[in-house]
Amino acid sequence: MLSQFCVLLVPSTSYAVRAENLLARAGIEAKLIPVPRKFSSNCGTCLRIAREDLERALEVLKKGKLEPEAVHDL
Amino acid sequence: MIYFDNAATSWPKPPCVGEAMMRFMQEAGVNPGRGSYHLAIEAGRTVYRAREAVARLVNASNPLRVVFTANVTEALNLALRGLLRPGQHVVTSGIEHNAVMRPLRALEREGVSITVVPCSPTGLLDPADVRAALRPETALVALNHASNVIGTITPIAEVGAIAHEHGIPFLVDTAQTAGVVPLDMAAMQIDLLAFTGHKALLGPMGTGGLVLAEGFDEARLEPLIRGGTGSNSEWEEQPSFLPDKYESGTPNAVGLAGLEASVHWVLARGVETIRAHEQVLTALLLDGLAEIPGVIVYGPRDPAQQVATVSWNIAGMDPGEVGLRLEEEYGILCRVGLHCSPAAHRTIGTFPTGTVRFGLGAMNTQEEVLEAIKAVYALAKEARC
Structure with missing residues (x-):
């Protein structure tokens, strides 16, 4: 079964908040959550979005010069 | 009481500033950018919104810079x-604050060479003199946007064009202008814009920053301090991305909550509207002082060429005594002396005695200015007797 959500890893909380704002402006809902340990040893925050929004979200972030460091299915 | 020391710290602040700080302390006063629980993220959002507000004020496209x-x-x-x-050269001006001159003098001892471009006796810088001072090894042009002593505004855009023509980064100290003179990093070709929150931005003390232009390569700029950032925690090396590269340790988030509110207040009122108000006050003050025999006014004496900071003296009277009597007899609070800027006082010929400085601000009124003129008149009259 395909997972419903995916996470976008970003370098810092500042990036996460900026990405959240850019996505919200494009009508894409993102939740800021702790980075799941299996994806990184980092203590940071990442964005969780619906799988179906991924393509559009990446486009928005690319335009905002804010491409995520990695994308993982949750 | 009349408060005329806005050039040092603006006061009072719009009520929304204190309210925002209180709200932050009571509702989300936790560490921003460290945990990922909802309050930490809320605190992080507050700090981010302050970045957005400042970016809007200076026309920077990316709040993370x-x-x-x-x-x-x-x-x-x-x-x-x-x-x-060491080995590099920097060009600066004759109206700098010690916030620029002291770090530069320390760097000079380490092998950086400095050219201080003289300004006119009214504090005006000729951009052609900056061009003439450039050398092949010039690595920076660093200028005050407006004198904190006499208010003279530096022709920043003209110098920005010259610096960029030569591929030299341009640093501008907007301590006296952010919030009261329109700022546009792109149009003025500013690479590094230093600002403070507690003067014309009407925010709390303990806030300020450096805005890096989009085209400025941060690889050339070493951090002042290093430490925890809440990011890249698996590495013992400082992150290379902005703003974390330069922001180590827990920030003044409560202050930044206040700064966000104050910058929004300034933007809503309009920088140009505030400037127009201060120009009216400055004109009133300059006209009044010009009519008092025995009063010497320094600087351009033209509201179009200066911010609302006016330095003056009463002939034959110590500025310290004038300041004390203004407070004790008339309830006027101002700042006398050298204002942390021996360079500017040398330029206008008042070193080491100093001047009396009236730093007017957005919250001052015409009535206060008229009252102050009457007080100066009375003191000057006494000095003549």
Whole structure:
């Protein structure tokens, strides 16, 4: 079964908040959550979005010069 | 009581500033950018919104290039010390504050050479003199946007064009202008803009920062301090991305909550509207002082060429005595002396005695200015007797 959500890893909380704002402006809902340990040893925050929004979200972030460091299915 | 020391710290602040700080302390006063629980994220959002507000104010496109520091002095230290290396050359002016001159004199001892371009006796810088001072090894042009002593506004855009023509980064100290003179980093070709929150931005003390232009390569700028950032925690090396590269340790989030509110207040009122108000006050003050025999006014004496900071003296009277009597007899609070800027006082010929400085602000009124003129008149009359 395909997972419903995916996470976008970003370098810092500042990036996460900026990405959240850019996505919200494009009508894409993102939740800021702790980075799941299996994806990184980092203590940071990442964005969780619906799988179906991924393509559009990446486009928005690319335009905002804010491409995520990695994308993982949750 | 009349408060005329806005050039040092603006006061009072719009009520929304204190309210925002209280709200932050009571509702989300936790560490921003460290945990990922909802309050920490809310605190992080507050700090981010402050970045957005500042970016809007200076026309910077990316809020992540707004680096927060404790004040403009720290921002200037970061820029000067982070950029300049022994053997390099820096061009600055004759109206700089010690926040620029002291770090530069320290760097001079380490092998950086300095050219201080003289200004006219009214504090005006000729951009052609900056061009003439450039050398092949010039690595930075660092200028005060407006004198904190006499208010003279520097022709920033003209110098920005010259610096960029030669591929030299341009650092501007906007301590006296952010919030009261329109700022546009792109149009003025500013690479590094140092600002403070507690003057014309009407925010709390302990806030300020350095805004890096989109085209400025941060690889050339070393951090002033290093430490925990809440990011890249698996590495013992400082992150290379903004703003974390330059922001180590827990920030003044409560202050930044206040700064966000104050910058929004300034933007809603309009920088140009505030400037127009201060020009009316400045004109009134300059006209009044000009009519008092025995009063010497320094600087351009033209509201179009200066911010609302006016330095003056009463002939034959010590500025310290004038300041004390203004407070004790008339309830006027102002600042006398050298205002941390021996360079500017040398330029206008008042070193080491200093001047009396009236630093007017957005909250001052015409009635207050008229009352102050009457007080100066009375003191000057006494001095003549």
